[in-house]
Amino acid sequence: MPAQDAQALIEGLVASHGDQLRRFLLARVRNIADVPDITQEVYLRLLRVPNVESIRSPEAYLFTVAQHVLQQHTLEIAALPSAELEKVLHTQASAAHSDPALEVVAAQCLDRLQETLEKLSPKTRAVFMLSRRDGLSFDEIAVRLGCSRPMVKKYLMKALLQFRQRLEAAE
Amino acid sequence: MDHQVRSKMNTQIYEEACAWFSECRAGDLDDAGRREFDRWLRKSPEHLSSYLEIAAIWNDGPSLDPGVSGPRTS
Secondary structure: OOHHHHHHHHHHHHHHHHHHHHHHHHHHHOOHHHHHHHHHHHHHHHHOOOOHHHOOOHHHHHHHHHHHHHHHHHHHHHOOOHHHHHHHHHOOOOOOOOOHHHHHHHHHHHHHHHHHHHHOOHHHHHHHHHHHOOOOOHHHHHHHHOOOHHHHHHHHHHHHHHHHHHHHHHO | OOHHHHHHHHHHHHHHHHHHHHHHHHOOOOHHHHHHHHHHHOOOHHHHHHHHHHHHHHHHHHHOOOOOOOOOOO
16 A cells, blocks of 8 residues: 555544543553653554555554553563663653643643642651652651651552552543 | 453552562662562563552652641651
8 A cells, every 4th residue: 555545544643643642651651751752653653554454443553553562662671681670760750841732641640649648648748758858768757757667668658559549540 | 351350450569569669769678679679570561660650650759749737847
């Protein structure tokens, strides 16, 4: 089939499903900085499809391809040597991006995290803020809050889990 | 897979991801612990992406407003 037909199909899909694809990826990656690259890869793969006319549902196909790219992306990360992997995991940049649609989703995400923060128990909230914002060690937090070090660990875990559950409920 | 089973499995992965994240923050992992963490991360794409999600939530932390409630300790 002529290349321009594939091009036209993809342009149509981008126009009609671009936002949906971004939300789909965002809900699964959560590292906003990666979404534009992955989106690009999805479109490039669609362009290489040999028989576009054989695809019955371009929408379903779009998301299948996205799923594959996503999986490969996480597998690529998973294949890194340990030291590299830890570096990737712990130095995730909250990179500035210029896509307004993504910024809206990111802002909604922040609103939900803010809501959750306000609902955390006082100690859970204090542990999260002292660790995250103030960079205090677990020993320092334990002394300040008058609880044991293992409890600090538990409170932080609880805070993270509640944030995550709130985001999941919104998906 | 049954939706409820999948959702329960996911919940467990997220609980483990939060526990590992907290361990890493605590700085308590020795070599054996780090190897165990590494193995856990590589169990499946879901394990890795759940950890990435928790790391992304952590990254958003400084943008949150702690408000007036809660113990001010300083």
